Amino acid sequence: MQSAHLREHNLSTVLAALAAASTSAAPISRAGLAKRTRLTKPTVSKLVEELVNASLVEEGEPISAGAGRPMVPLTPARGTLLAIGLEIAADHVACLGIDLAGEVLSHQIEYRKVTASSAEDAIDLAAELLGRVRAEAGDLPVVEVVVAVPGRIAPDDGRVLSAPNLDWTEVPLVGRLLAHPELAGLSVRAQNDNRLSVLTEIDHRPGESFIYLRGSTGIGGAVVLDGALMTGTHGWAGEFGHTVIEPGGATCRCGRQGCLEAYVSYHALRERAGLGDDVLIEDLVEALSLRSDRAEVIGMIGRSLGLAIANALNVLDLTTVVLSGYLAPIADELEPVIRETVEQHALAVEAGPVLIERSDGHADPALRGAARAALQPVFNAPGAWIGRTSPRSH
Amino acid sequence: MQSAHLREHNLSTVLAALAAASTSAAPISRAGLAKRTRLTKPTVSKLVEELVNASLVEEGEPISAGAGRPMVPLTPARGTLLAIGLEIAADHVACLGIDLAGEVLSHQIEYRKVTASSAEDAIDLAAELLGRVRAEAGDLPVVEVVVAVPGRIAPDDGRVLSAPNLDWTEVPLVGRLLAHPELAGLSVRAQNDNRLSVLTEIDHRPGESFIYLRGSTGIGGAVVLDGALMTGTHGWAGEFGHTVIEPGGATCRCGRQGCLEAYVSYHALRERAGLGDDVLIEDLVEALSLRSDRAEVIGMIGRSLGLAIANALNVLDLTTVVLSGYLAPIADELEPVIRETVEQHALAVEAGPVLIERSDGHADPALRGAARAALQPVFNAPGAWIGRTSPRSH
């Protein structure tokens, strides 16, 4: 490491510690940061001074906590930078703008059916919504734009390889977005929606390691190691949907046999429950609850998930599973079935209990996660953003 | 990061780059290190000077390569520090002492059946062999001792939880070893033998990501991400042996059903081939090759492995698989079967070919890996070893 990078590294450390503290609990002081980062007080003061001058951090009113001089609370600056999340889903397009503090500066959503033929329209709409968000946020400097898509994305150029839910194949999403004037000169990335959803979960479980399973159209997911999202070669790590749970079993929409999704995807469940294709994902659970064979269906879902989870836990040696999406509302019922299956097959249980937990169901975690991801460059390299913020308004 | 750590960090960087260069190809010069580490020549010179003075690095005779001043080749110092690997296996106990250059300073091995009742004897023998190694190496300062055991080890205190191959359960291995005078004051760690074997493989594939599968008594393995061994919560990540490949299938020795090991472990194969339990692991492949149903057996192994591999590849999103142990000699025959199964089930194939490769069969990779692991502290924190080496002898 070169000495010039040392400052950058420490700036990043301080800003990250500051953000972590202010999301979790009470804001933190310079002295507190010094303790957490193991840097000295003068060093932290200098770094904080730099961050405050650059409008990346703001000081609050001094707070007295018992004896001693009151601390000056530090928080990520509000309203100085704009991070933008976009979401393209089967029935809507949305855009969310947040600032460094995670505060929502603007939220735009349009409900519209997105299909293969309307791909261009959806992309145009996304650009338009993004334009509205930028305007409503007061034309702040934009950190980055991250687009959530329910499909597979080529890591190099942001092409959507396939998004079954949208009926998209080979859509050059990022390229098309960049062609719009609203996005001129911006940095745009696309990501799988499930992988972005998990970012919201990571915020609530800093530094933890867990498997994340999300039921939406298919079964998506992610692997989180020590608070960091595992990527894999193509950025697809944690795609549990096509884990084989029964060799030669039911045929999956992907053409393979015995995939988890052949048993517990939205479509598989809908068909099994004898429901029409007009039942929304959100209503699937409720529709199931009306049926007499509910327990049986829950049991089937639980055993299928349990097998996939057990294998994943064996390979990864983790002990925590977080259920999200339409799995979250039935997590309590699924838990005993999954637990039984996991305990039959997973090795990790030898060392202690496996935790099967429910996600703290945030509204639209994918969109929020996309915006959070768009914030990341600032925390990774604060130095690059010094001098590029809008001066504080209030 | 504190400024004092910067030096340590750069020392580590330089030493690691130096070691990497000298294992792979021709030794490297100060100028070469400067290029690789992106530090400047004067900085590298200063750091190298420190390492040379500390007897961690040694200079060779200048080598002229075309025009310009000849370079001074730098290599990790030989015979100044001792890293010790121990191995406790079903039929032998061994000890290997190497120096920073990876050169073998002493190798001791005793063939003896190790079982539950002879656990104490085996540990005594290990300590004795270690004493011989230290003596033969000339009482050099010992970096660390790492013990390879074919079983599960508690990460906190080095207890062997279970080692089916040795018939051990709950053996306080590290504690017992430390009680011997030969190991007084040394740092001792225990590790699973398969996880240590993979270190030898990592040396040959620096920075790569792959799944490692090793056939010995059971099917062990490891997951390597960007050249780093994945640990998991208990240090068991990559234990593929008990991946479920057929729910409700054959009963495994672990008591579960449908495990991979229930189909392709040494015992399972031996029984299937109708061989007695006097066939050594090393001879298993040869014994199989004499049978008329060889192709069928290979097919069964390949399909079983393929399923486990496909699921692991799906979850981890990796594209390379390395086969080792008794799987290595039949890797060429297994490859087409595994490939077919993987292509039927794994998603990664959509993005390109999955590579199924054979390990560069080193002799006794577990023991060698243990010694390599025992070397690691020096590369991680060279500063701590400055002033603690034995002065060069030759």
Place this chain on the structure above:
DNA sequence: GACGTTAGTTACGGTAACTTACTAACAACG
């Protein structure tokens, strides 16, 4: 033997972080 080239060193300067010692602002106590 002058020149170009590559390896490595020397001298110097900038910068970041640490040490020490201070001031600031409060509570508790008598």
Place this chain on the structure above:
DNA sequence: CGTTGTTAGTAAGTTACCGTAACTAACGTC
């Protein structure tokens, strides 16, 4: 109401690391 103790934050000076620029060293080539 001052004194004392405690915690937050600042100021000044020092240390140490690394980078820059310019050098020397040791070769091959023309």
